[in-house]
Amino acid sequence: MTMEELFRQVTQKFYNDDQPKEPDFKCPRCQKTTPAKTMQENMLVCPVCGYSSRLTARDRLRLTCDKDSFTETEAGMTSLNPIDFPDYEEKIADLREKTGLAEAVVTGICTIHNERCVIAVMDSHFMMASMGSVVGEKIARAFELAGNEGLPIVIFTASGGARMQEGLVSLMQMAKTSGAAAKFSEKGGLYITVLTDPTTGGVTASFASLGDVIIAEPKVLIGFAGRRVIEGTIKQQLPEDFQSAEFMLKNGFVDMIVERRNMRRTIAHLIRLHRGEVR
């Protein structure tokens, strides 16, 4: 099974909000099955092993922002077809309909425990949240908005990497987003990254790795190269925890692992600590 198929299998299980009865959740980490209702009550975290499952952008915003505080920016920005890739427009149109999203990232302004911030949430249900022109542009604009408004920025990353269908243009989005992060940092802004399942490829190798504080959710996949590619290179099985949040913490690329139920509070505390106020 390719990475893409694997992702699809996991995400299809999940993208069923509009159907009356949700199927049980089978954890891709521990393989245990949990009723959908139990998962909902547990913020979609596997109660058996603690794996923080993939959320839709809508669910993430609901679980993160103060009630009714979120205002979307750049809604409706959509991809063109920069390298005339066959059937790309159709694929995008199809995904827009299936997911109700215009693209793989949602950006806006919200408050989290009354702390105002710019927020960006990537949604792996939209083409594995691969980074093309729109993801790159919306992330860059989110940094610019935060810089102009003097607000901190919180980005929930998830991505299969660069968007193949946009070729070289998608590769350049890595430089664009990293540059936007650099410009924002020059202004003294706070950038908090939350790495969620899965954060890989060109997103790991750009803005996801550049936060002032880098948080990861428990048990999520974080890495640069695909597991299968590496197994193909070294011709041996990889250890269980390879490319997990815990692996990244151990190797020094993540500041902290935060459980979903503590995420709001942690982000708000971090924002307050970076304001320099003495209290």
Place this chain on the structure above:
Amino acid sequence: MMDGIITPYDRLTLIHHHERPTVRDYIPMIFTDVYELHGDRLYSDDKAIFGGIGRLDGIPVTIIAEVKGRDLNENKEVNFAMPHPEGYRKALRLAHQAEKFHRPVINFIDTPGAYCGVEAEERGQGEAIARCLYEFMQLRTPVISVVLGEGGSGGALALGVCDELCMLENAIYSVISPRGFASLIWKDAGRERDACDIMHITAEDAVALGVAEQIIPESEGGAHTDPEITAENIHRSLSISLKDKMSKDIDELLLSRYNRFRSVGEFTQMDTTVDQGG
């Protein structure tokens, strides 16, 4: 090659030619007083990336390059030009050194991609590349990059955040290798040729997409037929670009460097109320 028309796949074949010159061939033909500088000061010395100082037309410059081997033994030594994180960290160390001494940086790109392996992940391949993008974007000295052969993915882009990107005539620049693309999109790595046809990976494509500025001609039939002529052409392009970039105010240079990337992307705003198409 049919009827004298050179296809993207022909170019791929040319850059994989076993006699294609590597940066080790070009450096002595282009620069003088070259000293190689080793190591990232953190972990080790990655031979997949050359770092050094030298002179171009008498002007001191820093040279950073992805190194291909000329035979199997050399290639084993340089890991087939696939850098580990320490290679990118060496590049950054030398870039900052160049900034300190007001030396322009010349990057040579020639890699299938950053290395994909256990140790590379453990030492933060993603972070190492991200850091290059971030810091080269702000580096307060001119940066010129040249793609000599393969410009493979993030591993190439790490040395590609620059004020001007030049590509050799047959060089390619791509988000993934054509082979990797074929295997990902069609589950068939053998369809490399088809991948080349739709990926837009040639120097001309890169210029059309606003990613590269200059195409450097190779000797007739590809760089391997006459490395000296190709080196002369590289030298000429670098001389012109270098003079131009060194004459610019550094803040203006940084702004236009950022805008080179900021402006890449094609998107539109959907009208969410009335369906007007496109």
